[in-house]
Amino acid sequence: MRPDVELRLPVDSAYVSVLRxxxxxxxxxxDFTIDDIEDLRIAVGEASAMVLPSATEGSDLVCRYYMxxxxxxxxxxxxxxxxxLPEEEGFAWQVLSALTTETSTTYENGVFSVTLTMNSTVSL
Known part of the structure; x- marks a missing residue:
């Protein structure tokens, strides 16, 4: 499935603000609520903090959005x-789990990723 938006940035924590x-x-x-938006902003920062320490030097930090x-x-x-890989009992993982509807990690073909899904609290 093709993402609606994809960003490629240098592997550097200075660029996490762009993702947020x-x-x-x-x-x-x-049309997410302000609280949902803030939760997502924090979750993307936490997900980035999880993957960045494992990044191969000179590679890209890639963020894909499916809307x-x-x-x-x-x-x-x-x-x-x-x-x-994050420990599911760890603080960062607990934060992600609390802020999002669903959270998962994968490591395949040399790519480590964290996926966050959030459903808006607004009834459509």
Missing amino acids: ATTVSLAARL RPGEVSITVAVESEDPE
Whole structure:
């Protein structure tokens, strides 16, 4: 499935603010509430913090947005040779789980990704 929006940025935590700002703009276009938007902004920051330490030097931080009315799925991914998979009992994972409808991680073909899905709390 082709993403509605895809960003490729250098693997550097300085660029996470670009992902957060993009997330805010896209969620607002989907008529998410202010609270939902803030939760997504925080979740994208946490997902980025999870994948960045595992990134292969010189690779890209890739963020893909899949949008449907009342729902957005965001995948934050990096190339990695040896990812540090998050512990489901860890603080960061608990934050993501609390802020989103669904959260998952994958590592396949040398790519480590965290996927977040959120459904708007607004009834459509």
